[in-house]
Amino acid sequence: MLSLTHFMLLSGALFAIGVAGVFVNRRHALVLLMSLELILLAVNTNLIAASHYLQDLAGQAFALFVLTIAAAEIAIGLAIVVVVFRSRETIDAEDLSEVRG
Amino acid sequence: MAFQTLLFYLFGTVLLAAAAAAVTLRNMVHAALSLILSFFTAAMLWMLLEAEFLSILLVLVYIGAVLVLFLFVVMMVERHTPTIHRRRNYRIVASAVAAVMVAELGMALLAPDFSPTAQPLPAPLEYSNTKALGSVLYTDYALAFEAAAVALLVAIVGAIALTLRVRPDHHRQNPARQSRVRKQDRLRLTDGRSEPPC
Numbered sequence: 621m622l623s624l625t626h627f628m629l630l631s632g633a634l635f636a637i638g639v640a641g642v643f644v645n646r647r648h649a650l651v652l653l654m655s656l657e658l659i660l661l662a663v664n665t666n667l668i669a670a671s672h673y674l675q676d677l678a679g680q681a682f683a684l685f686v687l688t689i690a691a692a693e694i695a696i697g698l699a700i701v702v703v704v705f706r707s708r709e710t711i712d713a714e715d716l717s718e719v720r721g
Numbered sequence: 722m723a724f725q726t727l728l729f730y731l732f733g734t735v736l737l738a739a740a741a742a743a744v745t746l747r748n749m750v751h752a753a754l755s756l757i758l759s760f761f762t763a764a765m766l767w768m769l770l771e772a773e774f775l776s777i778l779l780v781l782v783y784i785g786a787v788l789v790l791f792l793f794v795v796m797m798v799e800r801h802t803p804t805i806h807r808r809r810n811y812r813i814v815a816s817a818v819a820a821v822m823v824a825e826l827g828m829a830l831l832a833p834d835f836s837p838t839a840q841p842l843p844a845p846l847e848y849s850n851t852k853a854l855g856s857v858l859y860t861d862y863a864l865a866f867e868a869a870a871v872a873l874l875v876a877i878v879g880a881i882a883l884t885l886r887v888r889p890d891h892h893r894q895n896p897a898r899q900s901r902v903r904k905q906d907r908l909r910l911t912d913g914r915s916e917p918p919c
Contacts, residue, residue, distance in 0.1 A: 621840065622726050625830050627770070630733045632826035634740055636819035641744030643815035650795055651744060654756050658740050661763050664775075672770040675841050677857045680772050680850075681865075684858070687778065688869040691787050692876030698794045699883040705798050706886075 627669035635662035647712050649704070653697045660690045728769060736762040749799045753792045760784050771844060774851040 641655030664683045671679025739759035746752040760783055767776040829835065844850075858866050887893075 621723065622729055623840075625835070626729060627766075628830050629827060630729075630736070630766075632830070633737055633823055636822040636826075637737065637740045637744060639822060640815035640819035643811050643818060644744060646811060650749060650791075650798065651752065653791075654743055654752065657756065658743065658759065661760060665763055665766060668767050668770050668772045668775060672772065673841055677853055678861075680775055680854055681857050681862050683772070683775055684778070684854070685862075685865060685869050687775070687783065688873060691783070692872050694787050694791065695876045695880045696883070698790060699880040701794060701798065703883050 624669055624673040627673075628666060631662040631665040631669065634665065635659055638662060649701050649712075653694060653701070656697075657690065657694065660686060725769060729766070732762050732766050732769070735759075736766065749795045750792070753788070753795045756791070757784055757788045760788060772850060774854050 635658075638655045638658035638661075641658065642652060645651035645655065664686050667679045667683040667686070671677060671683070736759050739755045739762060742755040743752050743759060746755060760779060764776045764779040764784075767779065
């Protein structure tokens with residue numbers, strides 16, 4: 621029988637894949653954005669599973685908000701990638717280290 | 722094994738495989754397509770969790786608009802950039818971090834005192850997920866809903882402001898100048914005789 625644990629383990633594994641993607645693709649801005657998307661998808665799956673098994677619609681409402689913010693984030697992120705690509709002809713994140721702190 | 726359990730394992734396998742492909746494939750277009758597949762499979766899982774509205778929203782809005790925009794940018798950028806080589810030593814760190822996270826989550830979730838074992842009752846036939854979610858969104862979370870709308874507006878304006886560029890060789894209208902123009906700027910009265918040929 622399916623339980624909340626099944627879904628939470630699945631979304632935990634998805635979250636881990638997303639975090640691993642951030643590490644593996646540290647240089648590629650677009651794959652970084654993809655990994656962020658996967659992480660947010662895992663969070664949403666977790667929220668919806670909890671909402672279903674605890675019979676509380678708050679989880680789905682929060683998933684909707686996470687979805688909204690993720691869409692806004694990806695729009696801004698892609699715009700930044702396009703701007704960076706236009707000005708320097710590359711999106712290698714390690715080449716974007718001119719500002720040194 | 723119940724049919725839903727079978728579906729869960731099927732979709733879960735596809736979801737994890739597609740997600741792993743999305744972050745490891747070298748070809749960026751293939752990676753973006755894998756990302757689309759993983760989102761679609763996640764939407765099917767959400768359908769399994771009886772979150773019909775969000776599931777359809779994910780397919781229509783997220784895959785239909787956001788991920789296709791992603792694919793568009795990937796195709797635009799990837800044509801001009803050679804493959805960025807990945808360093809091998811990051812892979813070890815990444816696998817270690819992911820393994821630790823999964824192990825910790827598993828320890829937490831499989832603990833005996835974490836036991837939300839109660840199965841939810843099946844929803845009645847006339848239950849509408851969209852209506853229920855809407856009635857919650859417009860009452861309890863009305864303020865957060867408005868804030869989310871403002872966040873989307875800011876994202877629209879920000880994305881346009883970032884990517885808008887004025888090309889000097891393009892002819893374009895300037896509405897401010899158009900509305901500022903006066904009669905004497907453009908109209909010249911003559912006395913009715915045709916001008917002598919020069």
